[in-house]
Amino acid sequence: MIASLLAGGAIAATAPFLASQASAEGESGPSTTAPPHRDSADNAALNAAYVRESRMAATYASAVAGLSGDDQAALLLVHDHHVAYAQALKGYLATEAGNASSQPLIAASGGITALAAQLATLEEETVTIHTNSLETLRGIDAASLVASIIVVEARHVAALNVIAGTSPIAAA
Amino acid sequence: MNDQTSSNISRRSILRGGGAALLGGAVLAACGGSTKGGTIARIGEAPEKAALETEHVSDVVLLRTAMSVEKMVATMLSDSRVTGLADSKIAPFLTKYAAAHETNMAVIAPLVTARGGETVNEPNAKLMTAYGNNALELVEAGKTPADVPNLVLALESLTAATYQYFVGLTNEPALRASMMRLGASSSRRAAVAAQLIRGGTVGFVPGLDDKGEELTATLPTAFGQLSAVQAHIGPLNEIGTRAPLAMDTPSLNSLLY
Numbered sequence: 414m415i416a417s418l419l420a421g422g423a424i425a426a427t428a429p430f431l432a433s434q435a436s437a438e439g440e441s442g443p444s445t446t447a448p449p450h451r452d453s454a455d456n457a458a459l460n461a462a463y464v465r466e467s468r469m470a471a472t473y474a475s476a477v478a479g480l481s482g483d484d485q486a487a488l489l490l491v492h493d494h495h496v497a498y499a500q501a502l503k504g505y506l507a508t509e510a511g512n513a514s515s516q517p518l519i520a521a522s523g524g525i526t527a528l529a530a531q532l533a534t535l536e537e538e539t540v541t542i543h544t545n546s547l548e549t550l551r552g553i554d555a556a557s558l559v560a561s562i563i564v565v566e567a568r569h570v571a572a573l574n575v576i577a578g579t580s581p582i583a584a585a
Numbered sequence: 586m587n588d589q590t591s592s593n594i595s596r597r598s599i600l601r602g603g604g605a606a607l608l609g610g611a612v613l614a615a616c617g618g619s620t621k622g623g624t625i626a627r628i629g630e631a632p633e634k635a636a637l638e639t640e641h642v643s644d645v646v647l648l649r650t651a652m653s654v655e656k657m658v659a660t661m662l663s664d665s666r667v668t669g670l671a672d673s674k675i676a677p678f679l680t681k682y683a684a685a686h687e688t689n690m691a692v693i694a695p696l697v698t699a700r701g702g703e704t705v706n707e708p709n710a711k712l713m714t715a716y717g718n719n720a721l722e723l724v725e726a727g728k729t730p731a732d733v734p735n736l737v738l739a740l741e742s743l744t745a746a747t748y749q750y751f752v753g754l755t756n757e758p759a760l761r762a763s764m765m766r767l768g769a770s771s772s773r774r775a776a777v778a779a780q781l782i783r784g785g786t787v788g789f790v791p792g793l794d795d796k797g798e799e800l801t802a803t804l805p806t807a808f809g810q811l812s813a814v815q816a817h818i819g820p821l822n823e824i825g826t827r828a829p830l831a832m833d834t835p836s837l838n839s840l841l842y
Contacts, residue, residue, distance in 0.1 A: 447756075448758075483785065483786045483787040487786035487787070487790060490804055491789070494804070497807040501808075544766055545762065547758060548758055548759050548762040550761075553753055560749045563749075563768070564746070565772070567768075567772035568772050568775065568779075571774070571777050572776045572779075575777065575780045581781060582677055582777075585770070585773035
């Protein structure tokens, strides 16, 4: 009997604590649903981005063939960026990654000025594709990866336009 | 009659122990009589503990902070210490870019009000204290026109990085896209500023000068960086170099809640 009384006291002492916890949960305000880090629904858009980037890399690979010196080094740098984007997207998708494409988007030709103009147009399109994809990407990690690509590809656009002969004040 | 119990606990021992506990409690209570009710006796007075408010990094907070960053950049690019130092080649860029940041504020404002937030029309005070005012003082002290495009490059890079960072914190996917449209425009301006400093295709690639110092590159990295932007501005020190001024994207202590 004494033991049961002691047990009852323990319950009585614990009850207010439990009640306060319940109250705290009830008063914690509106809950927000955090976006997911990953979402399989993003895979289609990310695979499209992966194909686009691999084709951008293929386009630069063919474009640099007729160049030399600083011009070649500059476009090889941009080529390497696109290779890195394709690899990052493929790495993110992992087993969900589709097949890359080695098909250039255009048959870029001419000297550095003409090439830069053609490539700037492609870069602009790519930035638009990626930015529009952000409207549907649910996963925070995928959105962050695409955002980090957009930031530099926007630089590609402006820099190539300047090389193409656009006035710098009009390039951005 | 046997009054022994089978247990080691007897009614007598409980009463004896309970009485001792009650007596001890009474003594302790008497000792603590001069303290305020519900507090533990101690030497000296400590201030009451004030609970910190719980703040959430909502989309509105990010948008308001973005407005404050846009305003800060517009203000710095329009500052007389900067415009007064700019040569005729750079001056039109300052005017155009400052106006672009003001326009961005007008783009963001309805996004804030539509979500029940209040718009912002002041530069981010924390960031101005952290490095904005320092940057303007360095430009003034340096008296070097070359500092102006360097400052433009740093501020536009900072703005682009801010939006890139915010994408990872934003709940609404559509807002992430809107932010990156603004971030991409800043990124383009950063590229143009870099080309003004070191033009041509040679300027795309990172490199070093004959003293081994890093040259400005239009495309310094493959991916957008979230580390502090380094602004190379201000007077040369005694060994002929300039310590870069680090500009960080807004963080929890500089967000506008």
